[in-house]
Amino acid sequence: MTLLISLAYLVAAVLFILGLKQLSSPKGARNGNFTAAAGMVIALGATVPLLHFTTAGAVIVAVGIVIGAVIGTFGARMVHMTAIPQMVALFNGVGGGAAALVAVAELLHFGVHPSFSLVLPSVLSIVIGSISFAGSMVAFAKLQELMTGTPITYPGQQVVNGLLAAAIIGFAIAVLAIASIPFSFISLMVLALILGVAFVLPIGGADMPVVISLLNACTGLAVAASGFTLNNFALIVAGTLVGASGSLLTKLMSDAMGRSLANVLFGAFGQVQHAATAAAGAAGRSVRSASAEDLGTLLAYSQRVIIVPGYGLAVAQAQHAARELADVLEKRGVEVEYAIHPVAGRMPGHMNVLLAEANVPYEQLKEMDQVNDDFKNADVALIVGANDVVNPAARSTPGSPIYGMPILNADQAKNIIFMKRSMRPGFAGIDNELMFGPKTLMFFGDAKDSLTKLVSAVKAA
Amino acid sequence: MNNELLNELTFFVLAIFVGIEVISKVPTILHTPLMSGTNAIHGIILVGALVIAAGATSPVEIALGLIAVTLATTNVVGGFVVTDRMLEMFKGRQPARPSTPVDAKK
Numbered sequence: 001m002t003l004l005i006s007l008a009y010l011v012a013a014v015l016f017i018l019g020l021k022q023l024s025s026p027k028g029a030r031n032g033n034f035t036a037a038a039g040m041v042i043a044l045g046a047t048v049p050l051l052h053f054t055t056a057g058a059v060i061v062a063v064g065i066v067i068g069a070v071i072g073t074f075g076a077r078m079v080h081m082t083a084i085p086q087m088v089a090l091f092n093g094v095g096g097g098a099a100a101l102v103a104v105a106e107l108l109h110f111g112v113h114p115s116f117s118l119v120l121p122s123v124l125s126i127v128i129g130s131i132s133f134a135g136s137m138v139a140f141a142k143l144q145e146l147m148t149g150t151p152i153t154y155p156g157q158q159v160v161n162g163l164l165a166a167a168i169i170g171f172a173i174a175v176l177a178i179a180s181i182p183f184s185f186i187s188l189m190v191l192a193l194i195l196g197v198a199f200v201l202p203i204g205g206a207d208m209p210v211v212i213s214l215l216n217a218c219t220g221l222a223v224a225a226s227g228f229t230l231n232n233f234a235l236i237v238a239g240t241l242v243g244a245s246g247s248l249l250t251k252l253m254s255d256a257m258g259r260s261l262a263n264v265l266f267g268a269f270g271q272v273q274h275a276a277t278a279a280a281g282a283a284g285r286s287v288r289s290a291s292a293e294d295l296g297t298l299l300a301y302s303q304r305v306i307i308v309p310g311y312g313l314a315v316a317q318a319q320h321a322a323r324e325l326a327d328v329l330e331k332r333g334v335e336v337e338y339a340i341h342p343v344a345g346r347m348p349g350h351m352n353v354l355l356a357e358a359n360v361p362y363e364q365l366k367e368m369d370q371v372n373d374d375f376k377n378a379d380v381a382l383i384v385g386a387n388d389v390v391n392p393a394a395r396s397t398p399g400s401p402i403y404g405m406p407i408l409n410a411d412q413a414k415n416i417i418f419m420k421r422s423m424r425p426g427f428a429g430i431d432n433e434l435m436f437g438p439k440t441l442m443f444f445g446d447a448k449d450s451l452t453k454l455v456s457a458v459k460a461a
Numbered sequence: 462m463n464n465e466l467l468n469e470l471t472f473f474v475l476a477i478f479v480g481i482e483v484i485s486k487v488p489t490i491l492h493t494p495l496m497s498g499t500n501a502i503h504g505i506i507l508v509g510a511l512v513i514a515a516g517a518t519s520p521v522e523i524a525l526g527l528i529a530v531t532l533a534t535t536n537v538v539g540g541f542v543v544t545d546r547m548l549e550m551f552k553g554r555q556p557a558r559p560s561t562p563v564d565a566k567k
Contacts, residue, residue: 234505
């Protein structure tokens, strides 16, 4: 019987790994989720023969599963699409909480003098699980706007958080040394909960996805630690997989934002508030840049793409490459339009001519007034060699040289791909705030080369 | 160090390498769904919650077990359902086809 259970756990572990593999490519992503879910069903099913139910045990298991399934299903199904990140935070937090509680129960169960190899993983699970629980709840509250999304900082915050961490380590050592004190790990749990809150408070709402990913990795490790406590192979392997892949994913996510993880987590500490933000130049500011593969995937799975051609496209003679990209996208069912600014290409009508030469169908060419309301429904605004004609400073910054110039509302699209040769300012010689925007991905290079790369990337996606 | 612990450590270390390797090529657009998918997988803590809840006798054990099972089930069910909802969006208007040679469709 034990052999069968171990084999079932092995199958589950393999399914989790395959599921993760599929989840990291767009073609198999949805199946990957089913694969992982199948692994979960097998692991849970294999656990049933291990259980020796008391009457009370049977009741609480049934009640807990029903309540959890109802909350989980309704929470995940009913929530608005825009609120999905905070739901992930919530589901992550409860997992961390569960891991901590499992370790607590196991410690209580083993009474006064548990062995070191039991106490160490339990203590880790309690600390990490509690931090993950409390941190995720703060992340949820920030994203749900139950509290302010801006960083909450105060003088001496680093010192306070450092002291908290030190206190936790001190308590952890005490628990390890004198495990006979029954409620010492309760204090440990309380301290870890406080640290979880204190840790996430100074991080801004825009950085929450990275934080949630980090806490997700933490929950994975807490689960693995609980696995060591319970001597359960499934918990160790699945928890560690999540801990490891979650850590890498956290790094990838902060890289994609053009930031270091340390900058995301501790960036708000000791930050100096500049009154004259308008004066701040581009120097030292970071943009997010992306690979052709990433952008190809983004484009291929969009519903509606608006191409904003500019002078850079004309210079690079990239109009044929642009049309080729539009063709591949349309073959996949993506709706493509071109938004033509009156001064695109530096000459009224210049762009229309260039694109007509490349056999772009006339119906796809939209004048500024026709297309400006459509940007908010577009999945991607693909800016090819344009700059000033999409600079939001024209609307928002009275001191700017281009203030008052009518612009294309590319900033309202759900994603913005900004294709440019360099960070050099455009014709007007001013920085473009849009490049630093949270929805913007930069793709550097010659317009023609870049478009050709995107064509192959879309074909491969 | 006993044999069982050694085995467990072996699995732990190997799983670290597999976990890193298996997702290393994920495109940016899939970061959030992947995070959500791994989030559902650590719902495996439900296995642990079941183990401690099933044998509960004292009031403290019953309380801990009930809360742990509820939280863990929420993690598993919510995690998988919300990931599926995210990935639904990747369908596009037409089912994605394998790439074919490009020719103008007019």
